[in-house]
Amino acid sequence: MIPLWSRAQQQDYRSRVRGALLGGAIGDALGAGIEFDPLEKIRTDHGPDGVTGYVPAYGRRGTVTDDTQLTLFTVDGLIRAHVRQADGGWHPPTDVHHAYLRWAATQRDWGPDERRKDLGWLGREEWLYAQRAPGSACLSGLSGPDADRLGTLAAPKNPHSKGCGTVMRAAPFGLLLGWEPALVLQLAVECSVLTHGHPTGYLAAGAFAVIVHTVVRGGTVEEGVELALALLADRDGHEETAAALRAALAAVRAGEPSPERVAGLGEGWVAEEALAIGVYCALVAEDVRAGLLLAVNHSGDSDSTGTVCGSLLGALHGETALPAEWLAELEGRGTILQLADDLVLELSHGAELHGPAAGPAWRERYPVG
Structure with missing residues (x-):
């Protein structure tokens, strides 16, 4: 459950979620429309500044990919875990795993x-x-x-995979406001090894969840990075992740933001x-628009880096930004x-939604079994 707050604090939390x-x-x-294009092609096709808004992908503008699909199913799994907790059961990775299996069905049915x-x-x-270029580790881990x-950590799926499919879906763990940061990291880790074991x-993924969590609590992105680095220090195999976060901080200090610094x-x-x-672009963003355009205009996995940056900036500034x-x-x-509002409802008023006096509607929305 989230802490008891004033109405203004509850509204702020809802806006950040x-x-x-x-x-x-x-x-x-x-x-989505430039995910596989090198920067030179992006500039040739869309002008010297690259894309400045949506471009067609999968038949229309504004189309999302597997990054958003999996993020939504992560939220669905977390809500069901809290519903199950009310019945005396509590193992969120199991509920998130079931949610990911439901996502996998959307890729074949x-x-x-x-x-x-x-x-x-x-x-x-x-x-x-709809199939939107789903990652191979996500598909193989769930089929x-x-x-x-x-x-599990002891026996993960795809033990050699460190693809970005584990990071781009991890923001929802950071939205668990009443949790301690170390537990947020641990849950994100335990749900990552459902498909990615490196x-x-x-x-x-755990570091990203901690940074989101810090921001949702009212901190800065940089404070979130420093906390993530401190929590990572005790984890075996943390060196590559820590080095990447430190590189993002160093890039901020190196000078004017540019696609070349992203590269x-x-x-x-x-x-x-x-x-x-994603972290670098959020740190240097003058506003949401500038940060997101910097995050996608590069040679590489533009939709996933856009997802990471957008999750951070949205959590930092709220939906109205x-x-x-x-x-x-x-x-x-x-x-x-x-789904965002349902997560806030579950975390703040779960007892009213599925307690002894509640009707069946919420459990029909989020069945557990």
Whole structure:
């Protein structure tokens, strides 16, 4: 449960949660149409400044990718974990794993299977049933004969993978406001190894969650980075993630922001590079628009770096700071808003929603079994 706050504090928290999920989706959609293009091609196709807004991807403007899809299913899993806790059960990685399996079904099915009782409302959103260049580790970790096995730190899925698919979906763990930062990191790690088992992959996800958590609590991005570095120091295999975060801080001090400085941090295909680029762009952003455009105009995984940066800037400034014209065209905006508000409701009023005196509506939205 989140702390008892004034109405103004509750409204601020809701705005930051909405901002994190919508901002991440906007960054995802800005990068979706140029994800595989080198910077030279981006500038040739869209002008010397690169993209300055949405460009068509998957048949329309404002389209999101697997980054947003998986982020939404992460939230769905976290809500169900809290519903289950009210019944005396508590193991969030299990509920998040089940949520990711429901996401995997959206990548192979034409639409929701109405015979399934576990889908909940999110699993019945037909627009989510679309392949948007899903990462290979996410797909392999959630399909085949080993799909139902829960990856753990002792026996992770894809033990050699540190792809960015573990980072771009990790912002929701940072939205668990009442948690201590070390527990936020641990939960993000335990849910990362469901698909990505390399220490850099899961520790980069944990670090990202801690930075989001710091920002949602009212801190700065830089304070979040410093806290993440302190928590990483005790973790085996933290060196690549820590070095990437320090490189992001050094790039801030190196001079004027530019795509060339972004390129010095990598291309974003692997976890620590996506984290470093997203963090750097959030740190140097004059505003949300400038930060997001810097985060996507580079040679590499533009949608994932946009997702990381957008999640941070949205959490930092709240939903009202997001550019209205980008919000207006964003695919799935209503779904994202609903899920953000449901997370806040569950964390603040869960007992009223599924306690002994509550009706069945909430448990039908978020069934556990």
